[in-house]
Amino acid sequence: MSISMVALGPDDLEERAEWLTALERTVDATAFCLGNEVTNFEAQACEFLDVPFALGVSNGTDALRIGLQALGVGPGDEVIVPATSFFASASSVAHLGATPVFADVLPETLQLDPAEAKRHITERTKAMMPVHLYGQAAPMGELLALAEETGIEVIEDAAQSFDARYEGRALGSLGRCGTFSFYVTKNLAAAGDAGMIVTRDEATFERMRSLRVHGDAGGYQHEHLGWNARMDGFQGAILSIRLERLRAVHAARAKNAGRYHAAIEARGLSDIVRPLGLTDGSDHVWHQYIVRVPNRDHVMQSLRDQGIGCAVYYPSTLPSQPVFANLGHRDGDFPVAEAGCRDVLGLPIHHRLKDEDPDRVIAAIAETLA
Numbered sequence: 610m611s612i613s614m615v616a617l618g619p620d621d622l623e624e625r626a627e628w629l630t631a632l633e634r635t636v637d638a639t640a641f642c643l644g645n646e647v648t649n650f651e652a653q654a655c656e657f658l659d660v661p662f663a664l665g666v667s668n669g670t671d672a673l674r675i676g677l678q679a680l681g682v683g684p685g686d687e688v689i690v691p692a693t694s695f696f697a698s699a700s701s702v703a704h705l706g707a708t709p710v711f712a713d714v715l716p717e718t719l720q721l722d723p724a725e726a727k728r729h730i731t732e733r734t735k736a737m738m739p740v741h742l743y744g745q746a747a748p749m750g751e752l753l754a755l756a757e758e759t760g761i762e763v764i765e766d767a768a769q770s771f772d773a774r775y776e777g778r779a780l781g782s783l784g785r786c787g788t789f790s791f792y793v794t795k796n797l798a799a800a801g802d803a804g805m806i807v808t809r810d811e812a813t814f815e816r817m818r819s820l821r822v823h824g825d826a827g828g829y830q831h832e833h834l835g836w837n838a839r840m841d842g843f844q845g846a847i848l849s850i851r852l853e854r855l856r857a858v859h860a861a862r863a864k865n866a867g868r869y870h871a872a873i874e875a876r877g878l879s880d881i882v883r884p885l886g887l888t889d890g891s892d893h894v895w896h897q898y899i900v901r902v903p904n905r906d907h908v909m910q911s912l913r914d915q916g917i918g919c920a921v922y923y924p925s926t927l928p929s930q931p932v933f934a935n936l937g938h939r940d941g942d943f944p945v946a947e948a949g950c951r952d953v954l955g956l957p958i959h960h961r962l963k964d965e966d967p968d969r970v971i972a973a974i975a976e977t978l979a
């Protein structure tokens with residue numbers, strides 16, 4: 610029996626029926642663009658995350674773009690971005706004419722390294738973007754202290770970590786603003802593209818709300834160079850349903866993580882198959898279960914040959930992307946991130962796995978490495 614990497618769509622016939630009812634309601638109200646379904650989801654998300662302001666937007670990339678723009682990031686500015694993340698963490702900065710300044714990550718967790726972030730701050734640094742990778746926090750205590758000390762803004766890319774917390778506070782709500790993606794493979798997944806920005810600051814919220822719709826102050830008066838980043842009504846309707854089930858999804862993912870840990874220990878593999886460490890003060894919603902393994906590409910191919918889904922997040926660093934060649938980085942500039950790219954492997958951890966699946970995956974890895 611094969612094991613898939615992701616679980617897409619409704620979980621069961623009951624949820625499927627809920628989706629269709631919500632979609633019918635949206636059609637009948639012709640609430641296609643923003644509208645009631647999105648407003649309701651925003652209110653629900655505010656309560657869930659305990660933040661005063663949330664904006665539903667078109668996707669996680671637009672959320673970053675609008676958040677950065679609301680912080681005043683533009684040409685000539687620098688933004689500190691971790692060397693390991695999804696492309697959009699850096700491209701959103703570059704699209705605004707600013708420069709992503711990459712900083713290496715911590716060996717235990719692959720999260721932004723505060724000492725490396727500090728080393729790259731210049732008088733042009735406008736902001737830093739901690740990315741809460743794989744479902745847990747970057748080391749926010751140190752990063753927030755650094756931002757305070759140097760007077761730079763913090764925008765959190767929490768695309769992979771909706772509902773994860775740092776010292777009890779929701780990720781995304783710790784800096785000036787925080788962004789989420791509800792892409793179909795994320796823990797809280799829409800039925801297409803969607804995203805969100807949250808903030809505790811009312812002035813930032815008003816600016817972002819205007820930027821979401823072309824910077825229109827009303828009556829076609831454009832105060833800012835905004836963008837079209839509206840969320841679809843259909844996505845708001847689906848996300849409201851999914852949000853109700855999210856805590857159960859996260860409990861199932863945490864159980865699977867425990868089963869992986871136990872299987873690795875039980876098979877005496879902890880020196881060879883090494884799960885990433887945990888960030889102090891953070892909980893974990895297990896967007897990914899990442900292990901570091903020798904002969905990673907061979908292990909990955911062997912798992913896939915046996916029908917076990919797995920994937921590499923990420924096979925190369927952001928500074929090594931061809932589109933950033935102009936920044937002049939070389940192999941060896943980000944040794945920790947580069948080492949991660951060579952040996953990380955993401956294993957299936959979604960909430961529809963069977964109880965025995967994690968052990969089967971670890972058994973298959975053990976056999977391959979034997």
Ligand SMILES: *Cc1c(COP(=O)(O)O)cnc(C)c1O
Binds near residue numbers: 671694769792803804
């Ligand atoms: C998914 C993701 C994004 C982009 O979100 P989209 O909704 O796909 O635009 C940005 N940053 C990180 C870290 C992500 O994982």
